[in-house]
Amino acid sequence: MTVLPSSTEKKLGLVIDLDTCVGCQACATSCKEWNTGGYSAPLSDADPYGSDPDGVWLNRIHGYEVVSDATSRTVHFPRSCMHCEEPACVTVCPTGASYKRAEDGIVLVNPDTCIGCKLCSWACPYGAREYDPHHGVMKKCTLCVDRIYNQTLDEEDRVPACVRACPTGARHFGDLGDPTSEVSKLVAERDGYGLMPETGYKPVNQYLPPRPRRDASTVPVSAALSSADDNDQDIADRFFRWADKMLSR
Amino acid sequence: MHPAYSVIIFTTLSGMGYGLLFWLAAAGLSGSIAMDGVFGSIAFGAALLMITLGLLSSTLHLGRPERAWRAFSQWRTSWLSREGVAAVVTYIPAMLLAVGWGVFEDVSGIYAVAAGLTMLGAGVTVWCTGMIYACLTTVKAWHHPLVAPIYCILALLTGAVVLNGLITFWFNVEKNIIWLGLAVICVAWLMKAVYWEQIDSAPHTHTAGDATGLARFGQVRVLEEPHTQANFVMREMGYQIARKHAEKLRLLATIGLFVIPALCLLALLVATPGFAVVLGFISVFSASLGVLVERWLFFAEAQHIVMLYYGAQSN
Numbered sequence: 001m002t003v004l005p006s007s008t009e010k011k012l013g014l015v016i017d018l019d020t021c022v023g024c025q026a027c028a029t030s031c032k033e034w035n036t037g038g039y040s041a042p043l044s045d046a047d048p049y050g051s052d053p054d055g056v057w058l059n060r061i062h063g064y065e066v067v068s069d070a071t072s073r074t075v076h077f078p079r080s081c082m083h084c085e086e087p088a089c090v091t092v093c094p095t096g097a098s099y100k101r102a103e104d105g106i107v108l109v110n111p112d113t114c115i116g117c118k119l120c121s122w123a124c125p126y127g128a129r130e131y132d133p134h135h136g137v138m139k140k141c142t143l144c145v146d147r148i149y150n151q152t153l154d155e156e157d158r159v160p161a162c163v164r165a166c167p168t169g170a171r172h173f174g175d176l177g178d179p180t181s182e183v184s185k186l187v188a189e190r191d192g193y194g195l196m197p198e199t200g201y202k203p204v205n206q207y208l209p210p211r212p213r214r215d216a217s218t219v220p221v222s223a224a225l226s227s228a229d230d231n232d233q234d235i236a237d238r239f240f241r242w243a244d245k246m247l248s249r
Numbered sequence: 250m251h252p253a254y255s256v257i258i259f260t261t262l263s264g265m266g267y268g269l270l271f272w273l274a275a276a277g278l279s280g281s282i283a284m285d286g287v288f289g290s291i292a293f294g295a296a297l298l299m300i301t302l303g304l305l306s307s308t309l310h311l312g313r314p315e316r317a318w319r320a321f322s323q324w325r326t327s328w329l330s331r332e333g334v335a336a337v338v339t340y341i342p343a344m345l346l347a348v349g350w351g352v353f354e355d356v357s358g359i360y361a362v363a364a365g366l367t368m369l370g371a372g373v374t375v376w377c378t379g380m381i382y383a384c385l386t387t388v389k390a391w392h393h394p395l396v397a398p399i400y401c402i403l404a405l406l407t408g409a410v411v412l413n414g415l416i417t418f419w420f421n422v423e424k425n426i427i428w429l430g431l432a433v434i435c436v437a438w439l440m441k442a443v444y445w446e447q448i449d450s451a452p453h454t455h456t457a458g459d460a461t462g463l464a465r466f467g468q469v470r471v472l473e474e475p476h477t478q479a480n481f482v483m484r485e486m487g488y489q490i491a492r493k494h495a496e497k498l499r500l501l502a503t504i505g506l507f508v509i510p511a512l513c514l515l516a517l518l519v520a521t522p523g524f525a526v527v528l529g530f531i532s533v534f535s536a537s538l539g540v541l542v543e544r545w546l547f548f549a550e551a552q553h554i555v556m557l558y559y560g561a562q563s564n
Binding site for chain 2: 002003004018028052054056057060061062063064065066067068069072073074075077079088090091092093094095096097113114115116118119121122123124125126127130131132133135137193195196199200207209210
């Protein structure tokens with residue numbers, strides 16, 4: 001049913017830390033690995049080992065250079081479904097294959113009723129939906145709906161595969177509708193933001209901005225290093241300098 | 250946006266069919282065309298054939314065409330679903346009217362009601378087709394108040410040209426319908442010119458910095474793409490036509506869709522019966538080609554905001 005629920009009990013989603021993401025692609029590959037055998041399997045590939053490989057991925061990791069004044073920094077930027085509160089990808093669907101769950105806010109595609117018209121991919125500002133030409137239906141992030149409630153998995157594995165795989169802890173999973181949840185607190189503390197709010201889709205996933213740089217361009221060089229003048233140093237500093245000089249002979 | 254041929258054929262061919270259906274119903278109600286069973290059968294047959302072929306063509310780009318019937322279910326939110334429902338519902342009064350005109354040579358009573366409903370159904374269906382695109386906020390060139398009206402006026406234009414072409418075979422010319430066609434061409438030309446002018450003047454200032462929310466930290470440029478080969482998103486949403494090619498094609502669309510049909514209709518006012526048939530044929534051929542180019546450009550010139558993540562600049 002493409003009519004959106006008026007509200008959802010939970011707003012499950014991801015919080016992605018752009019400060020600690022190192023762009024290793026572990027989240028992308030673990031997503032592919034889990035979901036090619038998961039809810040809407042397979043995630044087909046064409047010519048995977050050839051010269052022109054092509055395939056469906058639910059998570060794509062961009063690399064950007066952010067240039068300010070003379071300095072620049074690299075920001076790795078994972079992009080996947082935001083499980084929006086106002087997902088137009090759902091409302092444009094003519095068959096009802098796309099839907100938003102009232103219980104947890106997850107946006108899913110039913111692979112048994114999707115006709116593969118691709119209109120949902122046009123409606124998504126985030127490029128989160130990819131067409132699978134071999135299966136003839138649309139694929140998207142399921143927030144690992146087949147992991148997070150899976151009682152047969154160990155408790156620490158009941159998170160999306162991308163979150164479980166991240167070696168730097170840059171991906172967090174939780175209820176963003178609950179202001180007391182760990183992810184909500186993280187967003188509040190780090191000034192997290194949703195992408196392209198002007199589109200009105202109200203993305204649930206949030207991004208934590210890179211922290212201010214800590215290098216010569218932003219942090220004053222410490223006083224100890226800057227003052228070479230012995231007169232400024234107390235007796236202990238002069239003793240250790242003398243000891244260092246003696247021992248270095 | 251990638252211009253899918255099946256969608257271009259669908260929107261132009263069914264648009265022409267609904268336009269013809271609309272004008273036939275209007276002509277039947279107003280008595281502008283003499284009641285002739287053979288003319289009625291062929292004209293309605295042509296309209297319904299164009300509509301049916303167009304609708305069938307629209308299923309060609311589906312991944313699962315055998316499930317197309319499911320598309321009638323979500324009319325409460327989806328313009329694509331509404332379009333499907335409206336298209337099927339319109340067949341009922343249209344076929345009733347076709348029987349009235351083609352078999353009984355009568356457009357009064359129940360057939361007059363059918364004519365009114367046919368006009369309404371044709372209009373609603375084409376409006377829904379336009380809204381499939383106009384409702385997408387992700388494509389600025391489509392999310393424009395003139396998009397759905399232009400779909401309607403171009404359906405009326407191509408339908409009027411075909412009706413005039415058909416009339417040249419039976420009744421030589423019907424001056425009222427020629428003047429009607431000319432008026433529709435003028436309005437359509439104006440609307441399309443305004444639309445092109447407005448999408449051209451919209452500033453293309455959005456960048457990857459806006460899409461990623463990183464603009465406040467500096468200028469954002471693409472350092473590394475997520476994948477070595479183009480993916481579905483880039484192929485579907487990243488189609489981009491060169492500016493100079495677009496200008497030539499706009500000129501071609503203008504000549505084919507507006508200039509040549511207008512000249513042909515004007516010439517029809519003074520043409521001999523034999524020459525009228527030739528003019529009718531030329532105008533239909535030219536308008537068909539023109540609307541195909543116009544519709545191809547509608548897709549090829551439209552930019553999708555997701556391409557900002559891949560370094561495109563957009564409005």
